[in-house]
Amino acid sequence: MTMANAMFLLLAAMPFLSLLLLSPSLALNQDFCIADLPRGDTPAGYPCKPQAGVTADDFYYRGLNTTGPTINPFNIGIASAFVTKFPGVNGLGISAARVDFAPGGVVPLHSHPGGTELLFVVEGTLASGFISSATNQVYTKTLYKGDLMVFPQGLLHYQYNLGNDTAAVALSSYSSANPGLMILDFALFANNLPTDVVSKVTVLDELEVRKLKALFGGSG
Template identity: 40%
Template structure:
């Protein structure tokens, strides 16, 4: 009997993890209330009587992002923070602009799978699986689509001779982003040098040099 209960619990945990995602909506919509933040898993709903069409509208994604930064790329998000009607719907999107040689550096979205469509240019894209790490890469041309699985480290690099533009959909209203280099070497307070030296198997001079760099992002 005990083994049956244990098996049931394990199967329940597997099921929960396999289908973990933004919760399904229980009503037609739940427009985010543009009010002081409330610390709940989501955003408080506006009174439906006060909802209007503009709550489901965002304008400006046709405008190029400013790629004048160290990475040569710019991510313009459309998520629950600037399109309140996305609340509880489990989706969002971004526009990504790339200058020549621009890079959207290795990063993860803890809350989402990403599907990217290249509108202009030529990109080298890829993701790395969890342990054991395996790299999957592809060169994308205009009109090509590539999927980055939920939570895995991935990147996009402009290898063409012109600027590039992509649109990506994400399976969360607020997918989050962790840029690997920024998080490891630019955190505040910083990660202990001993930890990083052992993790990367380099001496303290290398770690000190990397920490001294100006870690920027393209968000």
């Protein structure tokens, strides 16, 4: 084989080599890594619990079998199976959550900086949508029992219950063990930024900002 042919083959193989090197699912060099939560998180994830101490319970979680804590004033309950509550998903690039909507319940505009979300409607009917970052285009759908909708990583999205007298339930899966959660209302009005600063950066009246800070527990 000539040097030129060898270089051509190497260049042709580069995309496949990159995939093997960079794909998290292919880069695992051990079966699992149960998160050792007390040792703290790192940029590479939680360190592994010693394998001698791993049991079947590390791969099992009952936290989604009931409604999670209520988030006011939105009339929803959220139970999560992120790595901080389900250490078995550490390093596997997956996690889950359950959302229970009371009549009129709303998941307000929020984002998951660390992962894409796939939402499945278990019961009820939901209005749902997300906003693109490039053009602020809004993509909305009405979701019925059995429907799926995907929300790309980092984009603002929402859901709310369309049933006036009925509850709704949805399950979400994520492409990260710890996708993160930033709710826009809390980010804006549960902080200690001075009211005049929030007013300037949101173009809201200062009186309205004070009302919202009081509602969401902010100060300043």
